[in-house]
Amino acid sequence: MKRFLLAASLLALTAGMAEARDQIRIVGSSTVYPFTTAVAEQFGKTSGMKTPVVESTGTGGGMKLFCAGIGADHPDFTNASRQIKKSEFEDCAKNGVTDIVEIKVGFDGLTVANSKAGPDLTFTKTQLFLALAKEVPDKDGKLIANPYKTWKDVDASLPDEKIEVLGPPPTSGTRDSFVELVMDKGAEGIDSLKALKKSDAKAFEKVWKSIREDGAYIDAGENDNLIVQKLEANPQAVGIFGYSFLEENQNKIKGAAIDGKSPSYETIASGEYKVSRPLFVYAKKQHVGTIPGMVEFVKEYVSDKALGEDGYLASKGLVPLPGDDFKKTKAAAEAMETLKGDQLM
Amino acid sequence: MTDTAISAAPRRVSDNAALVAKRYRSERRFKLYGIAAIAVTAVFLVLLFADILVKGLPAFFEHRMMLPVSVSQEAIDPQNSKDPKIIRTGDFDGPIRESFRAMFPDVTSRGDRKKLLGLLSSGAADDFRAMVVNNPSLIGTDAKVPVLLSDDADQYLKGRQTGVAKIAGQGTITASADGEKFKLVTDKTPVLTAGDIVRLNGGAFRVVSADNGAYLAEQVTAPKSLDPANAGAWDIVRFTVTEHNRRIDDQEALWLEQLKEKGVAENGIAWRFFSSGDSREPELAGIRGALTGSILTLLVTLFLCLPIGVAAAIYLEEFAPKNRLTQLIEVNINNLAAVPSIVFGLLGLAMFLNFFGLPRSAPLVGGLVLALLVLPTIIIASRAALRAVPPSIKEAALGVGASHQQAIFHHVLPLAMPGIMTGTIIGMAHALGETAPLLMIGMVAFIVDIPGGFTDAATALPIQIYLWSDLPEIAFQSKTAGAIIVLLVFLFVMNAAAILLRKRFERRW
Structure with missing residues (x-):
């Protein structure tokens, strides 16, 4: 037994000493995961180097790992479904991660969709806010618990059906984006709340950040495929998820128009469809030279064949950057320009 | 007094009979409840398995084409080096695309050709490459090469995108240009409805409107001529799902139908599902990486758990003094068995990764964490197995002069081994299904x-x-179910091994 334990601890030690790493390691957002993995696979196939390992840890978790330090123990890239926060950037700097390259890779549209068997839906952000917020203003502008039971209660133009929305849970980055892109803007569309924003910004924030908990909004878990299946089974229900799932399941579900624009590849790319968020990949420039393939991987990511309009990422559902932005991103990424803290929020 | 005695006796008898009947009824009811419970469980289980099987079986099949390809020296190994490393970097995509395009000589426009090539998997050349690398003598010859189709094409051919009906054309049909559209005229009773595809003279038309036998159609692929087509020379292709509701459009669907009619596209067993690692292309993704990872992880777990678990069990059961400390240890082992598995993951992160500096994502660390997770289970099972060996055996050994240790290692442990093995294998099966700590x-x-x-x-x-x-990607849903089937088979094999071991070595007293 003693000998066994000794062997085990020896093994542990030798593994710990194996510092050098010849494989790129990537962590971060599960939204960017499907795209970064596609690039990693292509990179592995064409470069002759080892295929990078891509972990799906969520944006926040990825940032924490990424900012923990430099050296072979720490990841080289992190995926993010939002820009790096100033606090995270400072945290990075404190741990010696000072040279970070930001690559904006494209957009992810958030869609509100229902079954093909259900009615065609068009919403305004304000209608969505009224249907989903925990507290809404009544006629006099006083906040009351959300009284709306059917879509028709919200607005006469909407169908006379129960409000039943399947969406991501509070831990999800998709939920954060939805709340910021739809609920915030929707709340601003109501006069009494606009006044509240001026007088008491904190209280206003609480109003648009709180989603109702009386059963009209259902946490459907992180798995978007599950939401699609539930929508298919229940034509009354409405779901919230990423655009790539709408594209893959267009035989079963259809996207609702928001503020007059239906979600499509074109409307998201042109910015007409407003409910979309940028996706990022961050690279640790200090690892260039120690970890083989860093620069080549970035080049593969921003190549025309990957990120271009007809690239393989577009066919995976990533909405690419418009032409000029893409050129700028590409040039900056290839030159490995580092991020400065004062550009961040 | 006697009156009451006489009248009471028969009443008691009838009371008893009623009571007995009631007891029987109650027993029958209970049996029914039991049968109902089992039936409900069985129905759920059957539904679950049927669902997984129906969804997962397509994952084990793939559509590929056998295409004739000329293995040209220039494209693959211009210097005639015969070095596998150089051959590997040769252009294998080119010849395959050329051969595939040659099957559709009518497709000439750039956009259409791109769309046509989109039906091929992005790894279509992988098999070809492997073939030539393994057998360089193929260079300079013509070979039949398996070419993989893309996941969407595969899904279409598996009938998972739309149903297709083909109806032979009756009578003569004539197409004539009418502005941008075409007019279709038949001399027999019309059978066309809007959305139908009419194939004639090598081209195809989609019927846009069908009012009173006047058919307006738009061109999907250009025909060779607009001559009238006789019965048998034209047909109708009717899809159950309309074009904008599926991922394969009409033109692509017609190409795939052509492949099917020519007998080029065949549905074969997808061996690559077992031989390749993960991929972002559903048609290329395989389970081997995950399976190997699971096996490596379980090996580490087994080699740690079995000796430590059994040693702990023997000591606690046979040698440890019964005092407060051992009682505390005992209670805590039982508590440990109920700790949520994610906690072990956090422990692993803090201990093995941050403190010992072991590499991330390694089966070694996974095995260590899972070992912590199943150790309590194995200790508890092993102790139960040791306790189940009749004390008379140990006492007899002690009686003939064996030491305590000899009695246990020579007599008790071998008899307890089947129970210990069963516990270990069930613990391993538990570890196999864990995700949270990893x-x-x-x-x-x-x-x-x-x-x-x-x-x-x-x-x-x-x-x-x-x-x-x-x-x-939709195709990943069947891959998911396929992987579940593999996991279930793995579990069944492990559980079957546990039962076999028990049956083979079990002793009854």
């Missing part, structure tokens, strides 16, 4: 390369299932 140590990852050792990056079967279930 999340924290970085095994939830996209890993293409198949792990070759205990410190290589690896993932495990249940994690692969979780990762695939979250991807948008």
Whole structure:
């Protein structure tokens, strides 16, 4: 037994000493995961180097790992479904991660969709806010618990059906984006709340950040495929998820128009469809030279064949950057320009 | 007094009979409840398995074409080096695309050709490359090469995008240009409805409107001529799902139908599902990386758990003094068995990764964490097995002069071994299905390369299932179910081994 334990601890030690790493390691957002993995696979196939390992840890978790330090123990890239926060950037700097390259890779549209068997839906952000917020203003502008039971209660133009929305849970980055892109803007569309924003910004924030908990909004878990299946089974229900799932399941579900624009590849790319968020990949420039393939991987990511309009990422559902932005991103990424803290929020 | 005695006696008899009947009824009722409970469980189980099988079986099949390809010296090995490394970098895509395009000589426009090539998998050349690398003598010859179709094309051919009906044309049909559209005229009773595809003279038209026998159609592919087509020379293709509701459009569907009619596209067993690692292309993704990762992880777990668990069990059961301390240990082992598995993951992260500095995503660390997780189970099972050996055996050994240790190692332990093995295998099966603890140590990852050792990056079967279930491509849903089938088979094999071991070595007294 003693000998066994000794062997085990020896093994542990030798593994710990194996510092050098010849494989790129990537962590971060599960939204960017499907795209970064596609690039990693292509990179592995064409470069002759080892295929990078891509972990799906969520944006926040990825940032924490990424900012923990430099050296072979720490990841080289992190995926993010939002820009790096100033606090995270400072945290990075404190741990010696000072040279970070930001690559904006494209957009992810958030869609509100229902079954093909259900009615065609068009919403305004304000209608969505009224249907989903925990507290809404009544006629006099006083906040009351959300009284709306059917879509028709919200607005006469909407169908006379129960409000039943399947969406991501509070831990999800998709939920954060939805709340910021739809609920915030929707709340601003109501006069009494606009006044509240001026007088008491904190209280206003609480109003648009709180989603109702009386059963009209259902946490459907992180798995978007599950939401699609539930929508298919229940034509009354409405779901919230990423655009790539709408594209893959267009035989079963259809996207609702928001503020007059239906979600499509074109409307998201042109910015007409407003409910979309940028996706990022961050690279640790200090690892260039120690970890083989860093620069080549970035080049593969921003190549025309990957990120271009007809690239393989577009066919995976990533909405690419418009032409000029893409050129700028590409040039900056290839030159490995580092991020400065004062550009961040 | 006697009156009451006489009248009471028969009443008691009838009372008894009623009571007995009631007891029988109650027993029958209970049996019915039991049968109902089993039936409900069985129905759920059957539904679950049927669902997984129906969804998962397509994952074990793939559509590929056998295409004649000329293996040209220039494209593959211009210097005639015969070096596999150089051959590997040759252009294998080119010849395959050329051969595929040659099957559709009418497709000439750039956009259409691109669309046509989109039906091929992005890894279509992988098989060809492997073939030539393994057998360089093929260079300079013509070969029949298996070419993989894309996941959408595969799904279409498996009938998972739309149903297709083909109706032979009756009578003569004539197409004539009418502005941008075409007019179709038949001399027999019309059977066309809007959305139908009419194929004639090598081209295809989609019927846009069908009012009173006047058919307006738009061109899908250009015909060779607009001559009238006789019965048998034209046909109708009717899809149950309209074009904008599926991922394969009419033109692509017609190309695939042509492939099917020519007998080029065949449905074969997808061996690559078992031989390749993960991929972002559903048609290329395989389970081997995850399976290897699971096996490596379980090996580490087994080699740690079995000796430590059994040693702990023997000591606690046979040698440890019965005092407060051992009682405390005992209670805590039982508590440990009920700790949520994610906690072990956090422990693994803090201990093995941050303190010992072991590599992330390694089966070694996964195995260590899972060992912690199943150790209490194995200790408890082993102690139960040791306790089940009749004390008379140990006492007899002690009586003939064996030492305490000899009595246990020579007599008690061998008899307890089947029970210990069963406990261990069930513990391993439990470890096989765990994902939560592996999340924290970085095994939830996209890993293409198949792990070759205990410190290589690896993932495990249940994690692969979780990762695939979250991807948008439809074809990954059947891959997910396919991976579940593999996991279930793995579990059945382990449980069957446990039962066999018990049956083979069990002793009854």
